[in-house]
Amino acid sequence: MLKLDLQAVEAFLSREAIDWELRQQERLLQAALKGEEPYRDSLGWLRPEEWASNAAVEEFRQLAEEIRREADVLVLIGVGGSNNAARATIQALCNSGKPQVLYAGTSTSAYPLNQVLEQCEGKSVYTVCIAKNFETLEPGISFRVLREYLRSRYGADYARRIVTIGTIGSHFDTLSAEHGFRFLPFATNIGGRFTALSSVGLLPMAVAGVDIREVVRGAEDLRRRLIGEPAQQNVALRYAVVRNLLYQKGYRVEMLSSFEPQLQGFYRWWRQLFAESEGKDGRGIYPTASEYSEDLHSVGQYVQDGSRILFETFLDVETPTASHTMPKTDIDDQFAYLDGKDFAQINRSAFEATFQAHSRQAPCMRVSVSTLDAYHMGQLFYFFEFACYLSGRILGVNPFDQPGVEAYKQLMFQKLGKS
Ligand code: PA5
Secondary structure, X not given: OOEEEOHHHHHOOOHHHHXXXXXXXXXXXXXXXXXXXXXXXXXXXXXXXXXXXXXXXXXXXXXXXXXXXXXXXXXXXXXXXXXHHHHHHHHHHOOOOOOEEEEEOOOOOHHHHHHHHHHHOOOOEEEEEEEOOOOOHHHHHHHHHHHHHHHHHHHHHHHHHXXXXXXXXXXXXXXXXXXXXXXXXXXXXXXXXXXOOOHHHHHHHHHHOOOHHHHHHHXXXXXXXXXXXXXXXXXXXXXHHHXXXXXXXXXXXXXXXXXXXXXXHHHHHHXXXXXXXXXXXXXXXXXXXXXXXXXXXXHHHHHHHOOOOEEEEEEEEOOOOOOOEOOOOOOOOOOHHHOOOEHHHHHHHHHHHHHHHHHHHOOEEEEEEOOOOHHHHHHHHHHHHHHHHHHHHHHOOOOOOOHHHHHHHHHHHHHOOOO
16 A cells, blocks of 8 residues: 655654644545535546446457557557556556557657657557647647558558547547547546546556556555545645645755656656646646656755755655666675675665655655555556645645646747648
C-alpha cells in the first residue's frame, strides 16, 4: 500500500497547524469523494469502474493482444494527457521491447518524427492515435504523416493497423469510420490529464504488455482506502493540505524526486497533472522534478543552498528495481569500501543521505510504494489525481480546466493561417 511520511515536514510546519487544517478540510474530503456537483462533467475518473469496468478492460486487452501478435512497433500518437500516463507506465515497467513503443505527436519539430519513421523501417508497424479534441496540432500533424506512411507501406490493408481514440461524434470519429480505423471512445467526462484509468491510458499500456487489470485493481484499492480513512489519516488530504500550507508560507515550487530513472515518464505525467490543474488565476505551486542521483550533481546544489522557495516530495520505491553486485578488482580505484555491495544498497544509501540532507534545508515529504509494478502504478495515479483535485480546491481554483493554454494556440493558429 502507498504510504505518506510527513515527519520531516514538521521542522517547517507544526503538527497542530496541519491537524487544524485537516479538520477545516474534512467537509471538502467528503464532498470530493462523492464528487462535487459543479465538477460533475470532469469527474469520470473518480470511480475507476466507470471507464475501466471489467468488460472495458477485457475489450482493451483483446485488442491489445491482437496488436501484440502482429506488431514489432507501436507508434503512440498523442500529447499531454493523451499519452503521459501510458508513457509513464511503459517506461517504468516494460523493458521487453516487444512491441517497441515509439512516441509521436508530442512536438511540432520534425526531428523526433523523422527519428520515429527511421525506427519503423523494415518492421511491422501499428499506431494508436489519441486526441480528445482533434484540433490539437501535434497529434494531428503526426497522425497525417504516420497515416500516409502506413498507407504507402501496406496499401489498402493499412487501416487495420490504425486505432483511434477520440470524442464520440467528433470529426475524428467520422474520419475513422469513413476510412475503417478502429475507434474507441475517449471518456466524455474526463479531461486528458485524468485519463490514466480509461482507454487512453490502458489500451497502450496493454499493447506494451502491462497487466492493466492490476493497474485498475491498484487504483480501486486506493479509492476504497481513501473512502475509509478519516480526514486526520487520509493520505490524499494530508498531502494536499501540507502542500497548501507550505504554499501559504512562501514555498512556491514542489520538486518530485526519486532514485529510479525509469520514473522519468511519471515525472512528466505528474508535472502536467499539477501544472494544468493548479497554475491559474495568478496562483499555484510550480511542479518540477529531479532524477536522482544524476541531478544531485546539478539541482542538488540549489536545494541545499539556494532560495528557500521549494519543497521536495521524494517518491520512494522500497524494493530495488534491479540488482548488480560490485565486481572484485585488483586495481586500486579507491572504491574498495564498496566491495561486495550491491548497487541497490548504494542507491538506498544515496536516497537516505539525500533525504536527510535536504530535510535540514527544505520541507521534504516521502511517498512510498513497496514495489514498482502495475498495481502500484495504479495506486500512484489515483493517489495523485485525487490529491490534485483536493489541492486545487483548497487553493481555490477549478482543477479541471486549462484556459491559459488557449492564448498561444490562438496566435499560432493565426500565424499558420487557420480560419
Ligand atoms: O489535460 C488536458 O486536458 C490536456 O493536457 C490535454 O490532454 C492535451 O492538451 C491533449 O489534448 P487532446 O487529447 O485534445 O489532443
